[in-house]
Amino acid sequence: MLQVACRRSSAQGTALCESAWNQARFGDLHTALISADSGLKDFPQSDSELHWRFFVLKAEVLMRQGRYEESLAFSAQSLPPQFANSDSAVWQLLSRASSFTYLERYPEAERALQSARSLATSSQPQLVGEVLLRLGTLSSLKWDLDAAKSYFLQSLQFAQQSSDRFLEASALGSLGLVSARMERYGESTDWNTKALEIDRSHGLSSLATKAEGNIGWNYYLVGDFENALSHYDLAIKDAIRSGQEQDHAIWLLNSSQVFYDKGDLSLAEKYALDGLQIAERLNDPSNTIYAKQNLALISAATGQTALAQTYVDESFRLEGPNPDQQRQMYTRLIDGQLALLKPDLFKAERTLNEITKDPAATVSLQWEALATLAQVHAAQGKVAIAETEYSRSIDTIAKAQESVEREEFRLSFLSSAIRFYDQYVNFLLQQNRPLDALKIADLSRAQTLEHGLSSSPNPRAGSARPAPGTNVLALATRPQEIARRLGATLLFYQLGQKSSHLWLISPSEIQLHTLPDEAEIDALVASYRKTLLEDPRDPLESGNPAGKNLYEMLIQPVEKSIPTGSRVIILPDGALRSLNFESLPVYRSNPHYWIEDVTVSVASSLSLLSHVRNERPPRSPDLLFFGDPDPPTTDYPRLADAAEEIRAVQKHFNKKSATLFLNKDARASAYLSSEPGKYSYLHFATHGVASVAKPLESAIILTREGDSYKLYARDILQHHLNAYLVSISACDGAGKRNFAGEGLIGLSWAFLRAGAHNVVAGLWETSTASTPQIMDELYGGLTAGKTPAEALRSAKLSLIHSKTKAYRRPFYWAPFQLYSGS
Incomplete structure (x- = not known):
């Protein structure tokens, strides 16, 4: 019988091998493994060079898939003497060294890498960069970060000199990872971003998953959970597509950690268990321990202390004779926290004391x-x-x-x-x-x-905070003195997981009141905002349980201590930053909104308020105005009432003191070159966009200039201001992203950061129909000598008491909020 099928020729085998290596580089590990097995079948002879090239390719692919034990078992066979100095011999050592590294068998990894370095230097110099990269990885995992960075920089230099884009991207990503471990977050982001650009432009999906995940980890380390989860999600998808199971486990477990910190224990547990399943299947000790650490925290948070202790004990057992010191220290921290819960205070004290005194922590x-x-x-x-x-x-x-x-x-x-x-x-x-x-x-x-x-070039005040290393209670801030000097009652809110608190601070007293927990308050704020934005009825007429509950919860405990007609400064926390307190309904015999009783403004902190002065409007005001820009795209059509708003504001200023950039002249470059710091009033009658993912990329929409038509928040804060008032009638000028401690970050924050004394901005998309009337009344009040808080209140009351019944609804007047700077 004739044999109709035959094995590949040597040329075909070489082409297949090169193709398979490219498949591995581009992240298609599954196909690369099939090609390697096919090549081994076609070239089974041990004296064939192609046989050993397919041999080391398979070992490398198994390692990249996270199948370290399998890779080591497969690659244990020695190469024949005639191939002892070949590139295959170097790759065999590299693959085995990486498997040893990830299995935390560091002495064996070190020996394999030194052998690979010696052989590459003498016989295969094109592989020296790859050896340096893997030496860096070993050093990083051993927490010898300076050595790791040095190796990665050498590998990067080698890659750039040899135009090896895969190695270059690998080295850049590795520098990003080690920089994050060194707590150099900006540097880490720069390295990872460069790596990801190469990965995406050259289709290196096996590296893209690492870069995406490492960027996510960097965001997590600086507390940006939303961006961390976004990048982890992309990394998980990339890892699944490319068959990188170890990376898949890492990003699942990192996501679990974020969900835990956000308080979503259900999702945290799901991701941790999924990651644990993969790690145990791969016999991956590092990720198995990581998963059990996460599950210990989750179990403790749900009251399952015994189960949490089991996970901790298993983590200690898995460390083996050569434990990772940083990872083990974290397990000890969890162990100490569990001891506090039991309570075993002696054990907790001993364990935690050891960590606080450990210089490696x-x-x-x-x-x-x-x-x-x-x-x-x-x-x-x-x-x-x-x-x-x-x-x-x-x-x-x-x-x-x-x-x-x-x-x-x-x-x-x-x-x-x-x-x-x-x-x-x-x-x-x-x-x-x-x-x-x-x-x-x-x-x-x-x-x-x-x-x-x-720290600005022209600071108006120093910090009232204690210097690092001093007693944190040794504050220059004296709350009652602030209240006395500003002639105001301060309401300071702090939201907490189990309970919240309200401090009333007046010139004569300080009161403390306990409020419900943050979750209950958050739900009420969300419900009331939804009503204001979506329900066409007036809450005073229709009745609104959420608004009623919020007033009774947040204001009623202190209302008798707040004189009618007085000034109130709110220092909100959490979701309260997206609530306009003026809009809270007071359901009494004469139902009304709280704005009828008090003059309200919002401040960020007592420390900043300690520098605020009771300033009346400038006697010779000057205005910088941007409005009615030419629409840059169909997404931002011309504002219907922009011309009316321009007239409403302009009439309150002398022509010589008003600088207006309108229509085609309303460009971002005009603002940046106009010396905005010399004006007492800045006004923007334009569209705006609030970025949730990148709040400093929130922007005022202006006339197109080349490819750009946005005045970004990040650019605003680079130009020092001394403005008495900045008014932003743009949509969502206050921002949409709420950061712990910092508040809503967007355009209003950028202007305050640049030095503005006061900012008026919108909590939601403002009505173009009612905005001109608000602004006319606002500037009219300022011209008459009212403070911004007084003038804005009068403007809002003019809508509430207007003949147009619809304008009485908070939807039309409540988005505008006054923020005090310093």
């Missing part, structure tokens, strides 16, 4: 261990020691936030640390020290805004 481990140790000592009745530890924990957090270079990262930083401020506040309240508790609550507020203002 990361900054985040330090502050969490200190805060937990403070709880232990408080439970033991060692109040003074507990307070010292709380203070050290907060000081450590503040130093870490201060060291973050990029403003966008400082904004989100407290998201993962805000609970430690809350713990300290609750501790002080238990000691019956409400004033000290208020000071600590204020310490968490507007740190990025105050940092920016105090």
Whole structure:
């Protein structure tokens, strides 16, 4: 019988091998493995060079899939002497070294890599860059970060000199990872972004999943949970497509950690269990331990202390004889926290003390261990020691936030640390020290805004906060003096997981009231906002349970201490930042909105308020006005009443003192070159866009100029202002993204950060029909000598009492909110 099928020729085999390596590089590991097996079948002879090329290819693919034990078992066979100096011999050592590395068999990994380095240097110099890359990975996992960075930089240089884009992208991504471990977050993002650009442009999906995930991890480390989850989701999808099971497990577990920190324990558990299943199937000790750490935290949070302890004990057992010191320290932290819950206070104290004194502990481990140790000592009745530890924990957090270079990262930083401020506040309240508790609550507020203002080229005031390393209660801020100087009652809200608090601060007294937990308040705020935006009826006439409950919850406990017609400054927290307190209905014999009783403005912190002066409007005002730009796209049509708004504002200023950029002249470059810092009033009658993912990319929409038509928040804060008032009639000018401690971040925050004394901005999309009347009344009041708060209140009341019944609804007047700077 004739054989009709034959094996591939040598040329065909070479082509298949090159194609399979490319498949592996581009992330198609499944197809690459099939090609490797096909090549081994076609070239089974041990004296064939192609046989060994397919052999090392299969070992490398198995390693990249996370099948480390399988890769090691397969690649254990020695190459024949004639191939001892070949590139296949180097790749065999590299694949085995990586498998040893990820299995945490570090001595074996080190030996294999040194052999690979020697062989590559002498016989296969084109592979030296790959050896350096894997030496860096080994050093990084051993937490020798300086050595790791050095290896990665050498590998990057080698890749660029040899025009190896795959190696270049690998080295860039690895530099991003090690920079994050070194807590250099901006640097990490830069490296990872460069890596991802190469990955995407060259179709390197096997590397794209790593870059996406590493960017997500960097966002997580600075507390930006939303962007972290967004990048993890992309990384998970890439890992599934490319068959990278270990990476799939990592991004599942990282997502679990984010969901845990967000309080979504159900999703946190699901992702942790899915990641654990993959890690155990791959016999991956690192991710198995990581999964069990997550599950221990989740179990403890749901009251399953015994189950949590089981996960911790398994994590210790899996570490083996050569434990990862950082990972084991985190397991010890969880063990100490469980001991506090049981309570085994002696064990908890010993365990946590060891971590706080360990110089190798990361900054985040330090502050969490200190805060937990403070709880232990408080439970033991060692109040003074507990307070010292709380203070050290907060000081450590503040130093870490201060060291973050990029403003966008400082904004989100407290998201993962805000609970430690809350713990300290609750501790002080238990000691019956409400004033000290208020000071600590204020310490968490507007740190990025105050940092920016105090470090600007022309700061109007220094910080009222204590310097790092000093007593955190040694504040220059005296709340009652602020209230007295401003002639106002201050309402300071702090929302908490179990209960919330309200401090009333007046010139004569400080009151403390306990409120419901954050979840209950959040739900009411969301319900009331939905009513204001979607229900065409007036809440005063239709009745609104959410609005009624909010007034009774937030204002009624202190209403007798707030004189009618007086000034009130709200210092909100959490979801309360998206609520206009003026719009709360007062259902009495004469139903009305709270704006009828008081003059309201909003402030970020007591510390910033300590620098606010009672300023009357400037006597010789000048105006910088941008309005009615030419529509740059169909998404932003011309505003129907922009011309009327221009007339309404312009008539209150002398022609010589008003600089207007209208229509085609209303361009971003005109603002940036107009010396905005010399004007007392800035006004924008334009569209606006609030970015949730990147709040500093919120923008005022202006006339197209080349490819650009946006004045970004990030550009606004780069140009110092001394404006008495900035008015933004754009949509969502207050922003949509709420950061722990910092508040809503968007255009209004950018103008305050740039130095504006006061900003009027919208909490939702404003009505173009009612805006001209609001602005006419606002500037008319300012011209008459009213403060911005008084003038804005009068403008709103003019709508409420107008003949147009629809304008009485909060939808038309309540989006505009006055924010005080410093």
